[in-house]
Amino acid sequence: MVIETRGFPAGEFVEVVADLAIERWGVDSDNATLTVRWFAGESEDARPEFSFHYSDAERDLGWHYHEQEHVEGWGHFQERTGTAEYSYESYTFPSENPARLVWEIMSCLSSRV
Template sequence: MSTVRGFPSGEYTQVGAEVAIDRLDTDVTEGTLTVRWFAGGTSDDRPTFSFHYSGENGDFGWHHEPNPHVDAWGHFQERVNPAASYDYEPYTFSSVNPTRVVWEVMSVLVSRLQSE
């Protein structure tokens, strides 16, 4: 990441990061990754989170939250045309541990950007 900002100021319920594209070995020149994470109200609650990329070559993300468009909590969503609605498909995260999820998402993000 080249820069990171938290929103709203002082609470950081959402983090926006400019992706350091030059480090990803891809032809993409700019992009933003917005990360949201909520651990839940109790230790028994499932976390909800999303890693959503927006850039010159796409608008897509990996989400772990209830969504009426898919049966599972984990899903991938993508909008191929800015005027179109999102397409959804189930996605299974290997873990809901924050550190593991970050590495997993960054790996699939890089692969996706390199294939564009």
């Protein structure tokens, strides 16, 4: 499902970019990537902030958990096609555990693309 991954910055991996195997996802567009960003916060009691963001030549969509002004609460899904503006909708994450979220988002992504 994933061809290659790159982590940024080197050795810290606050951001990981995965090149996806488009034939396995049934995507008709080149350059499909999933970018995952994760920030644990300044202290133990701080909320994590994260995003799972997919893009290819035609679509751009993602699940985000951070303070923002587009919807109520921290969680949202955003999507756009081509050069259109993003549309936003609230999204409730079932967990803030990174391993669980990867499976959740990969399942959501599979049904969207």
